[in-house]
Amino acid sequence: MAKTLYVRSGSEEHELAVTDGTIRASDLRRISTDAGPLATYDPGLLNTASCRSSITYIDGDAGILEYRGYPIEQLAEKSTYLEVAYLLLKGELPNAAQLATWENEVNHHRLVHENAKDIITKSRYDSHPMGKLMSAVASLHAFYPSSRNITDACERELNMVRLLAKMPTLAAFAYRHSLGRNYVYPSDELGFVENFLSMLFKRQERHFIADERLVRAIDVLFILHADHEQNCSTNAVRAVASAGNDPYTSAVAGIAALFGPLHGGANEAVLKMLSEIGSVDRVPEFIEGVKAGQAKLMGFGHRVYKNYDPRARIIKKSADEVFEVTGVNPRLAIAQELERIALNDEYFVSRKLYPNVDFYSGLIYEALKFPPAMFTVMFAVPRTAGWVAQWQEGVLDPEQKITRPKQIYTGLRGRDYAALDAR
Numbered sequence: 001m002a003k004t005l006y007v008r009s010g011s012e013e014h015e016l017a018v019t020d021g022t023i024r025a026s027d028l029r030r031i032s033t034d035a036g037p038l039a040t041y042d043p044g045l046l047n048t049a050s051c052r053s054s055i056t057y058i059d060g061d062a063g064i065l066e067y068r069g070y071p072i073e074q075l076a077e078k079s080t081y082l083e084v085a086y087l088l089l090k091g092e093l094p095n096a097a098q099l100a101t102w103e104n105e106v107n108h109h110r111l112v113h114e115n116a117k118d119i120i121t122k123s124r125y126d127s128h129p130m131g132k133l134m135s136a137v138a139s140l141h142a143f144y145p146s147s148r149n150i151t152d153a154c155e156r157e158l159n160m161v162r163l164l165a166k167m168p169t170l171a172a173f174a175y176r177h178s179l180g181r182n183y184v185y186p187s188d189e190l191g192f193v194e195n196f197l198s199m200l201f202k203r204q205e206r207h208f209i210a211d212e213r214l215v216r217a218i219d220v221l222f223i224l225h226a227d228h229e230q231n232c233s234t235n236a237v238r239a240v241a242s243a244g245n246d247p248y249t250s251a252v253a254g255i256a257a258l259f260g261p262l263h264g265g266a267n268e269a270v271l272k273m274l275s276e277i278g279s280v281d282r283v284p285e286f287i288e289g290v291k292a293g294q295a296k297l298m299g300f301g302h303r304v305y306k307n308y309d310p311r312a313r314i315i316k317k318s319a320d321e322v323f324e325v326t327g328v329n330p331r332l333a334i335a336q337e338l339e340r341i342a343l344n345d346e347y348f349v350s351r352k353l354y355p356n357v358d359f360y361s362g363l364i365y366e367a368l369k370f371p372p373a374m375f376t377v378m379f380a381v382p383r384t385a386g387w388v389a390q391w392q393e394g395v396l397d398p399e400q401k402i403t404r405p406k407q408i409y410t411g412l413r414g415r416d417y418a419a420l421d422a423r
């Protein structure tokens with residue numbers, strides 16, 4: 001039902017249409033203030049919708065996450081990452097023939113240009129793999145210059161597929177570069193996840209055979225990380241895309257945003273926190289420190305979820321399956337104790353702070369022998385599906401404009417330039 005918001009400003013009354021639970025911020029301009037037309041002030045965009053989207057639905061209070069209307073729990077149980085990528089991009093689940101064609105298409109594009117690989121090779125051996133990944137992805141538009149033609153549907157599709165396909169290859173190269181190992185090229189004989197594991201872990205054996213339970217666990221982790229509506233990195237992708245950029249250039253913004261410890265870097269920060277705590281008996285002392293504002297409980301809290309993050313519940317199950325293969329990560333007991341105490345503590349309960357997706361994912365990656373620096377890379381690879389789907393939706397949305405927020409200016413005005421010797 002259409003609603004109207006009545007705003008009284010001095011002697012004037014204004015009617016603002018309320019649509020989909022929002023008012024148009026530009027309608028506020030009709031209301032004048034001493035500082036000019038009325039605007040909203042929203043650091044961090046806490047209460048501002050920046051787009052219409054039909055990709056991912058989240059109800060943070062109820063702990064619900066759906067991709068194109070399908071609950072994450074069902075997708076995690078029954079689907080695969082590549083199928084979910086198709087769903088995110090095209091809006092529907094593929095039939096058997098469409099899925100086979102899609103898998104072929106993506107897998108066909110897994111190789112990267114040797115010079116793109118060299119960008120990784122030429123970086124410092126100990127540089128962060130997210131930095132290597134960012135540089136290599138930034139270079140891709142140079143190898144595929146027609147990707148800049150974002151009004152051409154075929155170019156859009158081709159370059160989104162290329163990016164999806166090449167991310168695991170570049171991620172694996174970044175990993176092996178830091179170990180000084182030879183690069184393992186993609187294999188046509190292996191599916192998406194098996195091939196990724198082979199590019200990461202293959203040594204001298206003729207054929208790399210990954211444990212099926214690990215393949216499934218990574219597939220599930222990838223499904224859970226594939227999209228999360230307008231989070232920090234997706235917003236960065238859309239902002240860069242809004243200036244008319246190709247998917248590679250736009251994805252670099254996403255990788256950069258994801259790198260931050262408050263976003264995708266949180267799983268790395270969780271492991272650091274667990275190792276600093278060191279043992280279960282030191283958990284109460286650490287929790288007291290968090291409550292006194294000395295530290296954050298990393299892997300807890302979320303801008304949107306004010307309930308248990310549904311992804312965290314599924315990851316917990318995956319963690320048990322991975323530990324069946326790798327043996328239990330000794331830090332698991334510390335994490336469980338943190339969760340147990342926090343979920344019963346007034347500080348966390350009153351602020352609705354629950355474990356998020358990053359709380360247990362780092363433990364899985366550590367059990368798989370990834371160094372902590374690789375954890376965020378393991379987030380960036382699957383999030384590419386969401387980035388390209390959101391990139392495309394933004395590019396095709398006639399309501400979208402170049403992103404350009406307002407500011408409240410707090411600096412000085414109208415000063416005269418003083419010569420150097422007069423300062």
Ligand code: CMC
Pocket residue numbers: 228231261262263264266290295296297298299300301302303304351353356357358
């Ligand atoms: N540990 C301790 N206190 C916390 C935490 C935490 N992890 N998170 C929030 N709070 C407190 C915060 O200090 C504030 O308390 P007060 O009202 O007394 O000032 C209150 O809870 C509300 O927090 P906020 O900072 O206003 O919440 P936000 O929505 O701006 O921040 C967040 C969300 C994810 C940045 C934050 O919860 C956080 O820093 N968590 C730790 C980092 C983390 O795990 N990030 C991964 C997020 S999930 C992956 C992803 O989607 O990127």
